[in-house]
Amino acid sequence: MSTQINRRQKIRYRIRKKIGGSAQKPRLSVFRSNSDIYVQLIDDTNGVTLASASSREKDIVAQKVPKIEKSKLVGAALATKAKALGITTCTFDRGGYLYHGRVKSVADGAREGGLQF
Template identity: 50%
Template sequence: MAVNIKHQKHLAARRSSQLRRQKRGRKKIFGYPERPRLVVTRSARHMVAQVIDDVAGVTLVSASTMEQDVRALDGDKTAKAARVGELVGQRAKDAGIEQVVFDRAGNQYHGRVAAVADGARKAGLSL
């Protein structure tokens, strides 16, 4: 049983570290109506990208790997993350959004997080 408690403490420490990094970045990053915030949420299995107007407190567009057309793709998680970036970029362009502020939410700009950003750039968004 002691191993389980140790593991829980480890997970709690990791989560608090990520929240601290996220809060540090959020002090500098804010989404305005003319340049909203593109936030990337990363889990072990999925990626979610949302374009958020922080002034109004609303999500303008979003895309995730849980959508049927992205789930059907062959390839690894990085390829699916790139497709999520393309989808959110395409939907943002359709909504009239040209520029966004990229919020990596405490994650390293590496791997799947970078793939979402590259996909959004490929769709025509300026990060």
């Protein structure tokens, strides 16, 4: 494993010790690859994913926009799915990534969509 992956993994473990999700207030988890971004609303008490969205969904892929703007669309898509489930609040898990760029853009999109964290 590279040292960059090890560093992010250590940060992830440190964050997960403090952050957890429940059915009423799930954890919004972010995974960022080089080309795509994936987000999930997770109920950690039952170990269930309540909703998910990614930049590989057909309606998001169809829009030819930069990755930061796609990330904002992914956050908004997750917020609409959460609203349909009756979820209004969540905790944000940045997954060991810096709160900057695409990760911040997902959070902004989710907030504009109506999620509170």
